[in-house]
Amino acid sequence: MKKEHTPEISINTERTLTRAEEQVMQALWQHDTAFLKDVLETMPVPKPHSNTVATMLKILIEKGYVTAEAVGRNNSYRALVSREAYSKNSMGTLVNNYFNGSYSSAVSFLVNQQQISVNDLELLLNELKNK
Numbered sequence: 001m002k003k004e005h006t007p008e009i010s011i012n013t014e015r016t017l018t019r020a021e022e023q024v025m026q027a028l029w030q031h032d033t034a035f036l037k038d039v040l041e042t043m044p045v046p047k048p049h050s051n052t053v054a055t056m057l058k059i060l061i062e063k064g065y066v067t068a069e070a071v072g073r074n075n076s077y078r079a080l081v082s083r084e085a086y087s088k089n090s091m092g093t094l095v096n097n098y099f100n101g102s103y104s105s106a107v108s109f110l111v112n113q114q115q116i117s118v119n120d121l122e123l124l125l126n127e128l129k130n131k
Contacts, residue, residue, distance in 0.1 A: 017065070020048070024056045025065060029083045033069075033076045 027042035060066040068075040099105040110116045
């Protein structure tokens with residue numbers, strides 16, 4: 001089952017995700033709807049135990065990131081928050097917490113740390129100017 005569209009739902013920033021929960025979300029974002037076995041198959045190696053993933057899905061439901069629907073004896077899971085919305089929120093939180101809300105300081109940091117080259121920045125600027 002491939003991902004079609006996840007509606008934009010606001011993120012409760014007080015309910016942040018752990019790294020393990022983010023991994024489950026990454027797996028879930030690859031599908032429109034998924035069963036536990038689908039999420040497990042998409043998880044990186046070493047794959048967690050199915051009970052661990054089931055618990056994380058339950059927590060993600062409680063945090064409002066995922067919904068579940070009973071299909072026979074199994075649950076079908078669907079992300080309520082899109083990857084884009086989560087990325088936007090995460091980036092905003094990172095910039096606010098570490099760069100005093102300055103995206104230019106964040107980009108400068110990436111250049112200084114050699115995480116992005118000046119050439120890549122120039123290409124990006126040219127792309128943005130042509131939009």
